[in-house]
Amino acid sequence: MSARNLGKEEREAATGSGLRSQQWFGAEGKTGFMHRSWLRSEGLPDDSFRGRPVIGIANSWSELTSCNIHLRALAEHVKRGIWQAGGVPFEFPTTSAGEPLVRPTAMLLRNLIAMDLEETLRANPLDGVVLLAGCDKTTPAYLMGAASVDLPTLLLTGGPMLNGKYRGSDIGSGTSVWRFTEAYRAGQIGADEVAEAEGCMARSQGHCMTMGTASTLACISEYMGMQLPGTAALPANDSRRATAAHLAGRRIVEMVEEDLRPSAILTREAFENGVRANAALGGSTNAVIHLLALARRVGVELTLEDFDTLVRDVPVLADLMPSGRFLMEDFEYAGGTAGFAETLGDLLHRDTLTVTGRTLGENYTGAEVYDREVIRALDNPVKPAGSGIAVLRGNLAPRGAVIKQSAASPALMSHRGRALVWDALTDYLRDADDPELDVSADDILIVRNVGPRGYPGMPEVGNLPLPRKLLEAGVEDMVRISDARMSGTSYGTVVLHVVPEAAAGGPLALVRSGDIVALDVPSRSLTLEVDDAELDARRAAWAPRQVPGSERGWTRLYVEHVTQADEGADLDFLQGGSGAAVGPQAF
Structure with a gap:
């Protein structure tokens, strides 16, 4: 039996202690001497090494990640809770990535952050970990890395900014x-x-205050059981977030004592809660990719199709931008994640286990909603059931593509038009400002080679800016198709995550300007109206492009091993878990 699967009693029998950290600090002779003596330089008292749970605080704080700038201060409140509960805290940094600054895209670094965290957790004397994340790639990266090691884990996100x-x-x-x-x-x-x-x-600390990817991941991770209840939507500058950090520090020590691990929390039912909550929130399409990647880390069967079929009976109940009118500060004051969970009722699995040690239903019993304009009742939704993410298939997307219906124009949900195709985003941005561009509102804009491998990193550029001449004429939306992602804060009739991507030789690589493309969201179809013989001829003439920057380093490793969007765009060799087994000491 692997160390990942050892129960508490078996670990105690194997190591003489229920604490993983005692394999370092409880060791005899030279090994234990070195582990203990070097840490004394940090001013730790003797009893720090005598059976106290050792808790890591993974911090994605960085001055280059403005959304996470306050996590350094928040870590101090986590430490207070850990000390109070009898644990010993160790804060450590990881790679960080802020969506506003990182080029070519923060998504290129999500898997690197996950790998960084996984290796740090496995290599060090930690019994549990609190994850401090916020900006939208740090949250899924931390969940992926921690779930792969499967130590007791509690996530604390940094909270949204105050309303602009x-x-x-x-x-x-x-x-x-x-x-x-x-x-x-x-x-x-x-x-x-x-x-x-x-x-x-951006007038305070915190991540995006719209229901973008950061707020989406924060909320659905709470409904999946990985955050303390009622904490995901608290504004970053609200003192109650510091209180939540303190309580998180206390709770993680208890979780170590209970041996409560992500593998017990992140079940198939928990993922279904995340998918359904995302639909009810009007959440980000990026949740699709992140949840698919996380599911593969913990061995849960989750498919792209689940994001369509599981939400057919779920209405959009949160009147939040970009699908609605309000912002996260309003959401919190209206009842927050607790009131929203009670509104969803049996649309969620209420018997799933959470980091509290109680079930999801027990966490939110008695929660109220104070503003039914922001958090709508089931009989007065923002958008009707089935208005969430739709998964499209057809000869243009054999393995699927997604569209966020709640942010799209109803008049364009069934549309047939002439394709205008660009092989590079830079070419499109140049041409979009050309007053002589041959384009009409009925055309379908296609930009390719912006998928996981092709860009590389699958940037948030799918919501292409409309051609200037059409904007000046009053056009507000067009059908846009790509193998890219779009920000969770974006809106429009935008088809995303086309799989296989063009750089992998998918049919998107074969489209030519002037071809007719048919989008039919109600029928879940995306069709290129070109006969098979012509497509075969184009395929025979196609050759892959050189991926920019892929000659060396992380980008080379990423391009060679990244999976497609319907598999979570993780690295192929990172699927599954490593466990927390400790290798032999070298001295």
Whole structure:
């Protein structure tokens, strides 16, 4: 039996202690001497090495990751809770990635962060870990890395920013960025207005306050059992988040004593809760990729199709940007994740285990909603049941593509038009500003080679800015198709994650400008109206492109081993878990 699967009694029999850390600190002779003596330089008292649970605090804090800038201070509150509960805390850094700054895309680093965390947890004398994450790639990366090692784990996200305020109205990160910049390109507002809005949007610490990917992952990870109940939506600057951090520190020590691990929490039913909650929240399409990757780390069978079939009876109940009107601060004051869970009722599996040691239903019993404009009742949804993510298939996407129905234009959900195709995002951005571009509102814009392998890293560029001439004419939406992702803060009739991607030789690589493409969301189809013989001829003439920057380093490893979007875009050799087994000491 592997160390990953050893129960508490078996571990005690094997090591003389129920604590993994005692394999380091409880060792006799030279090995134990070295482990203990070097750590005395940190000022630890003798009893730090005598059977106390040793808790890691994984911190994605970085001054280059502005959404996570406050996690350094939050870690101190976690430490207080750990000490109070009798544990010994050790904070450590990992690679971090902030969506606003990292090029070519933060998604390129998600798997690297997960690998960094996995190796750090396995290599060090830790009995449990608190994960401090926030900006949207750090949260799934931390869950993936920790789940692969399967030590007792508790996630604490950093919380959303306060609402942006601009000229008497609320503005939201991401969503309002797209609206302001498109209005500027259309000549509807001036540069001074854009600059003013820029200074009004991110006015506190925290991650995006729209229901973008960061807020989506925070909320659904709570419903999957990995966060303390009622904490995911607390604003970053709310003192109750510091309290939650303190309580997280206390709780992780108890989890070690109970031997409560992610493998007991992240079940198939927990993933179903995440998928269904995402639909009810009007959450991000990025959740699809992250949950698929996480499921493969813990051996849960989850498929792309589940994101469609599991949500057919789930309405959108959170009136939050980009699908609705409000922001995360409003959501919290309306009842937050607790009130929202009670509103969903039996749409969630209420008997799933959580980090509290209690079930999901027990965590939220008696929670209330105080504003039914923000958190709607089941009989008054923002969007009706079945308005969540739809999975499309057809000869243009044999293994699937996704569209966020709640953020799309109803009039374009069944649409047939001429394809206009670009092989590179930079080429499209150049042409989109050309007043002579041959384009109409009925055309379908296609940009390819922006998938996991082709970009590389699958950037959030699927919500292509509309051609300037159409914006100036008042066009607000068009059908757009790519093998890229889009920000969870984005909106529009945007088909994403086309699999296989063009760089892998998928049919998207064979489309030519002038071809007719048919989108039929109600029928879940995406069709290229070109006969098979012609497609075979084009395929025979196709050759893969050189992936930019893939000659060396992490990018080379990533391009050679990344899986497709329907498999989570993880590295093929990271699927499954490593466990927490400790290798032999070298001295």
